[in-house]
Amino acid sequence: MTRLAAFERHCPDSVEGVTELLDSLGDEAIVYAGGTELFLLSKFGFAEYPHVIDLKGVEELRGIERSGGRLRIGATETHRSIERHPEVRRDWPALASMERGVGNLRVRTMGTIGGNLCFADPHSDPATFLLTVDGEIEARRGDGDPRRMKLEDFIVGPYENALEDGELLTSISVGELAPDAGVAHQKFILTERPAITAACHLRIEDGSLADVRLAVGSAGVRAARAEAAEGLLNGSGISDLDRVFEEAGPLAADAAEPVEDANGSVEYKRHVVAVVCRRVVDEAISAIGQENDIRPL
Amino acid sequence: MSETTVQLSVNGTPREVVVPAEELLLDTLRERLGLTGAKRSCDVQVCGTCTVLVDSEPVSSCTFLTCDADGSEVLTIEGFSETPEFEEFRQSFIEQAALQCGFCTSGILLTLKSLRDAGELTSREDIIAGLDGNICRCTGYKSIVQAAEALIVVPGGSSRGTGTPVSNGDS
Numbered sequence: 001m002t003r004l005a006a007f008e009r010h011c012p013d014s015v016e017g018v019t020e021l022l023d024s025l026g027d028e029a030i031v032y033a034g035g036t037e038l039f040l041l042s043k044f045g046f047a048e049y050p051h052v053i054d055l056k057g058v059e060e061l062r063g064i065e066r067s068g069g070r071l072r073i074g075a076t077e078t079h080r081s082i083e084r085h086p087e088v089r090r091d092w093p094a095l096a097s098m099e100r101g102v103g104n105l106r107v108r109t110m111g112t113i114g115g116n117l118c119f120a121d122p123h124s125d126p127a128t129f130l131l132t133v134d135g136e137i138e139a140r141r142g143d144g145d146p147r148r149m150k151l152e153d154f155i156v157g158p159y160e161n162a163l164e165d166g167e168l169l170t171s172i173s174v175g176e177l178a179p180d181a182g183v184a185h186q187k188f189i190l191t192e193r194p195a196i197t198a199a200c201h202l203r204i205e206d207g208s209l210a211d212v213r214l215a216v217g218s219a220g221v222r223a224a225r226a227e228a229a230e231g232l233l234n235g236s237g238i239s240d241l242d243r244v245f246e247e248a249g250p251l252a253a254d255a256a257e258p259v260e261d262a263n264g265s266v267e268y269k270r271h272v273v274a275v276v277c278r279r280v281v282d283e284a285i286s287a288i289g290q291e292n293d294i295r296p297l
Numbered sequence: 298m299s300e301t302t303v304q305l306s307v308n309g310t311p312r313e314v315v316v317p318a319e320e321l322l323l324d325t326l327r328e329r330l331g332l333t334g335a336k337r338s339c340d341v342q343v344c345g346t347c348t349v350l351v352d353s354e355p356v357s358s359c360t361f362l363t364c365d366a367d368g369s370e371v372l373t374i375e376g377f378s379e380t381p382e383f384e385e386f387r388q389s390f391i392e393q394a395a396l397q398c399g400f401c402t403s404g405i406l407l408t409l410k411s412l413r414d415a416g417e418l419t420s421r422e423d424i425i426a427g428l429d430g431n432i433c434r435c436t437g438y439k440s441i442v443q444a445a446e447a448l449i450v451v452p453g454g455s456s457r458g459t460g461t462p463v464s465n466g467d468s
Contacts, residue, residue, distance in 0.1 A: 002340050006318075008299045009364060035360060039362075040360065043340065104343070104429050105429070106348060106355050106356050106430055107357075109355060192343055
């Protein structure tokens with residue numbers, strides 16, 4: 001049976017306290033909240049730290065609320081709490097639905113959105129989705145001012161984020177959606193983590209697509225906006241999408257930069273990316289103006 | 298390295314255990330408290346056989362620090378099986394032959410209980426989404442979904458936890 005290597009656990013109650021610990025313990029320390037990524041790596045011997053810092057007692061990292069015209073989600077909020085949040089379900093239904101598809105029920109109960117993004121696994125639903133809804137993060141060292149950055153600047157590469165020493169991801173935020181915006185997230189999954197993820201934000205003006213933001217992830221090392229495909233889709237009539245996708249599909253596949261791995265070859269993934277992107281655009285179109293049927297939880 | 302005193306309620310009984318910080322809840326339950334209903338299998342939060350409820354929410358005890366259960370209420374299949382509510386779950390699983398070897402069954406029953414208590418067991422879709430992370434290598438799932446359908450509580454129906462079957466499982 002698999003046990004974790006011995007460690008000392010620290011439970012600070014502020015970002016200041018976390019930064020002090022990280023400064024004094026250096027490379028011997030790691031932070032955790034849900035443990036859904038860290039403890040798996042620890043079991044396999046990939047991440048053994050003598051000091052483990054629990055972030056669950058840090059109040060500043062919690063909360064889901066509207067703030068400054070955006071939805072702010074504390075970094076240690078779990079996937080489950082986001083999926084269940086009434087305001088998220090009403091006003092950002094695609095976010096709630098995307099979260100409902102992360103991992104499994106137990107992973108969502110423990111796993112946090114901040115942990116998911118910091119771990120920067122290339123196969124991430126939130127990292128793909130947030131690119132289409134103006135996702136930003138806020139980070140802070142205990143002794144410093146908050147820094148805000150776009151999600152695309154935060155996730156630098158596979159398993160690599162832009163945090164500096166002693167700095168914590170404190171919150172994630174997304175923009176308000178226009179009343180006539182449609183947003184959707186889709187994934188193609190063969191094992192436990194998604195093989196292809198795609199998300200889309202769009203509006204329709206006079207029968208044509210507008211404000212298209214299309215993101216693709218999980219196929220390559222990092223999620224990305226498919227900007228060239230967006231350029232073709234913007235202004236295209238919704239009855240003309242079959243033709244437009246003959247070009248837009250391969251452009252989205254270019255943006256995904258697929259790599260060959262256990263999920264399939266580059267050629268196979270390029271094909272699936274185009275298919276999933278078409279589906280997610282269609283779903284975003286049908287999401288426009290849909291009443292969100294929120295049953296009480 | 299560092300031992301911690303953890304106070305928790307297990308199946309309604311207050312317990313105090315002194316454990317290393319890195320000890321996993323599954324080991325505490327099985328080896329210190331003699332509760333072997335939660336099983337170790339995949340060990341990576343994928344299969345669901347180690348599922349227990351912590352403060353009514355399902356977790357993989359194979360990857361959950363015992364320290365993180367300090368002050369919490371833990372429910373295992375041993376505790377659930379002694380409640381009146383359990384009889385309905387047992388009966389529906391027997392009627393549908395929704396288990397063979399039984400290794401996954403504890404985790405599935407606890408997952409269904411947590412969903413139902415939260416008002417999130419309202420449809421076949423809820424069952425399929427909720428049990429997505431519980432692997433069964435015997436049944437092929439059909440009988441499990443059918444058994445769970447008998448446990449569905451429709452919104453606005455009777456009070457939570459008492460059960461209003463909307464299907465006899467033949468659907």
